[in-house]
Amino acid sequence: MRVAVIGGTGLIGSRVVEDLKAAGHDAVPHSLSTGVDVVSGRGLPEAVAGADTVVNLTNSPTFDESSAAFFQTSMDNALAASGKAGVRHFVILSIVGAEKVPDLAYYRAKVLQERVLEAGPVPYSIVRATQFMEFIDAVLSWTTDGDTVRLPRTPLQPIAAADVARFVAEVAAGEPLNGIVNVAGPGVHPLDELGRITLDSADDGRSVVTDDRAGLFSAVPGDVLTAPGDARIAPTAYADWLS
Numbered sequence: 001m002r003v004a005v006i007g008g009t010g011l012i013g014s015r016v017v018e019d020l021k022a023a024g025h026d027a028v029p030h031s032l033s034t035g036v037d038v039v040s041g042r043g044l045p046e047a048v049a050g051a052d053t054v055v056n057l058t059n060s061p062t063f064d065e066s067s068a069a070f071f072q073t074s075m076d077n078a079l080a081a082s083g084k085a086g087v088r089h090f091v092i093l094s095i096v097g098a099e100k101v102p103d104l105a106y107y108r109a110k111v112l113q114e115r116v117l118e119a120g121p122v123p124y125s126i127v128r129a130t131q132f133m134e135f136i137d138a139v140l141s142w143t144t145d146g147d148t149v150r151l152p153r154t155p156l157q158p159i160a161a162a163d164v165a166r167f168v169a170e171v172a173a174g175e176p177l178n179g180i181v182n183v184a185g186p187g188v189h190p191l192d193e194l195g196r197i198t199l200d201s202a203d204d205g206r207s208v209v210t211d212d213r214a215g216l217f218s219a220v221p222g223d224v225l226t227a228p229g230d231a232r233i234a235p236t237a238y239a240d241w242l243s
Contacts, residue, residue: 002026003172004048004087006078007057009033011134012093015165016055016172025173031058038074044081053089054082054122055172060109067109075116083121089176090122093168096130096157096182096231100224104216114180123176129164130157130184130227133241136198139191140206143215147206149199150214151192155223158194159185160241163234184227185234191217194238201242 003020007013008029020027028047030036036043038058048054056078060067075092082090094114098107117124131139136158143150167183189197195208212218217225227233 001052001173002050003053003055004028004030004051005055005057006030006036006038006047007059010057011161012165012168013057015162016057016169019166019169020173023169023173038078039070041077041081044077045085048082048085048087051085051087053091053172054078054087055091055168057093060106063106065105067106068112071109071113072116075113079117079120079122087122089172090117090120090124091168091172092117092126093164094126094128096128096184096227097224101220103219123178125171125177126180127168127171128180128182130159130225132164133158133160133185133238136194139215139217140195140198144206149195149206149208150211151195151208152212152214152218153190153192153210154217154220155188155226156191156194157184157188157226158238159183159234160236163236167232182228182231183234184231186237188226189238197238198242
């Protein structure tokens with residue numbers, strides 16, 4: 001199978017390419033660095049030509065209101081090129097529970113991306129993942145003030161990027177779902193607890209203060225970002241990933 005992986009040089013994309021190649025597929029990475037621009041459309045027809053499957057892992061450069069325009073334009077361009085090329089399967093990566101967090105502009109934009117795909121001309125699959133373990137350090141930095149990190153008790157179920165990539169590669173190599181598969185890590189942790197585990201592991205001098213009004217995840221109601229009952233569960237636990 002020939003797979004065009006747009007955004008194929010990033011955290012997830014590079015691993016997806018490796019996993020697909022290891023499974024015997026012809027996976028080709030595309031990105032701005034290879035001359036493919038999903039916003040202008042430059043290089044897209046050439047990137048998807050001859051592909052059986054397109055995996056679009058490009059991401060908005062911002063997480064604010066402008067992210068919606070990025071996903072609308074990039075998906076319109078990628079789907080139009082894929083439809084003309086006769087692509088049989090189009091895959092994107094989204095977020096578990098995104099539709100349940102309307103107060104976050106980026107999550108609304110990811111839901112928009114899903115809707116554009118569902119209405120498009122190519123059979124599709126949507127892989128929804130929980131928050132990446134690799135992003136926890138960045139989350140801590142958002143609410144750090146000196147030696148204190150303020151974090152809410154929002155329940156998260158983090159998943160390792162390598163596990164996300166494996167799931168995406170498996171879906172890309174299969175038949176279109178014309179629907180959604182949810183994937184998640186094996187453990188649910190309140191974010192403040194994740195912060196303490198992370199800082200203790202790194203022998204970091206900062207301490208965590210629980211503050212349910214702090215940071216982006218304070219806008220998340222209840223446990224909507226944890227895996228639904230039908231989710232596929234990855235093997236890598238957070239403590240094992242840290243070690």
